[in-house]
Structure formats: C-alpha cells, structure tokens
Amino acid sequence: MEDNFQDIVKSKSTESLKNIAINFTMHRGALVAAAKKELENREVEFSDEEKQKIEDNRNQRKQSAIDDKESKKSWDWFNAKWKINIVDDINAPQLYSRQVINVFSILFSVLFGGILLSINLKSVNNKKAIFPVLFFSMVYTSVMIFILNLIPGSTSLLTIMFNLVGAAVLYNFFWGKYIGKEFQYRTKQFWIPLIIGIMVTSFSIWAIIAGNKI
Secondary structure, rough: OHHHHHHHHEEEEEHHHHHHOHHHHHHOHHHHHHHHHHHHHHOOOOHHHHHHHHHHHHHHHHHHHHHHHOOOOOOOOOOOOOOOOOOOOOOEEEEHHHHHHHHHHOOOOHHHHHHHHHHOOOOOOOOOOOHHHHHHHHHHHHHHHHHHOOOOOOOOOHHHHHHHHHHHHHHHHHHHHHHHOOEEEOOOOOOHHHHHHHHHHHHHHHHHHHHHOO
16 A cells, blocks of 8 residues: 555645645645655755644644544544544545444445445545445445344344444544544535435335335
8 A cells, every 4th residue: 555655646746745744634644755755856945934833733733633532522333423533624525424424324224334435535546445445345244134034033123233333443444544533624425325225225124115015
C-alpha cells in the first residue's frame, strides 16, 4: 500500500502535497508520510505560516484526544458520539458515516453494512482492505443464518442481536484499522442504499411468505 502512495504522490503538484501534509488529519498516515517524503525529495520547505498551521492542527488533534479521554467517549459499541470526525471541508472525502453503516447492518444485514464500508475503503484508496471486510461480512452473515435455522422459533429480535455484534465489529475494528479512528470526512447521502435495502428486504419477506403457502 505504501508503494502505491509513493507512486501517487509523485504525480501530484507541490501545492497538493503541501495540502496533504498540512491537513494531515484528513488523510491516511501512509499518504501523509509519502507526501512529506516527496516534498523532501523536491527540496520544498514550508513557510512559517504553513508550519504554524501544521502545529495548530497537531495541537487540535491532541486536545481532541484529551477531551475524548476526559469525557470517557471511547471507540466502542457504547460510543454515542456518532458525528465524531465529520467535517464540512470540501477537500475531505465523502463516506457513508459510521452511524449509517451501523444502522444498515442492524436493520438489513452485516453483509449490507460491509458493502457500504467497502465503498468507503475504495473512496480512501484502500482497495486491498475491501476483501477482508467483504469476506468477514459474508462469512458472518452465512454463519448467522445457519445458527438461526438450527434454533426453533428464532425471532427477529435474535437476528437483530446477531447484527448488533457484527455491526460493532465493522465500525470498531475494520473502520478503525483500515480507515482510521481520527480520519475526517464528509457524509455521503444514503438514500440509494436505503431504497435498495428496503427493496431487497421486501422481496425476501415476500419470498418467505410465498414459500410458506406452497
């Protein structure tokens, strides 16, 4: 992945590289490191104003970490701060939010949430992480269906409980590992996935009802 970033930064302008280095909180660490290295290779130096902006961003990130620790808002299932790291900066990439992925995973399926997370991974240029996310989502959903079929009279509540666990893994482990807990982004509209989810769910319910009538 780092080699890919090295190739990517070589084609970028000096101004773009500076923007990545200065606004480092909005980019993956490997990309920021590659941008800084490329600037060094080009013998480009930051102005005093740019250095101050980097320092301000660094201090802001440190303060955010302190505030997060003091308020005990950890990165776990009980974290209610869904809007963390959501910004209005037009330079930030658009992603499906953690809240959207969580809700879709619970209401529709962990596989559905995994697909949305995979789309996010493509948006942040981390395509190699798509396979493990989709693999987990498919295996987890398959195992869940298998277990539910073994339990007599399994209810929707039990399905939601399984989805809750899978959703927690998606937005805690996979998002944290492959996108980054401090990665800043803009939210992407979720109407199309919502419509698709409703249609798929409606069809599944119809197929179950029709099958029981046969």
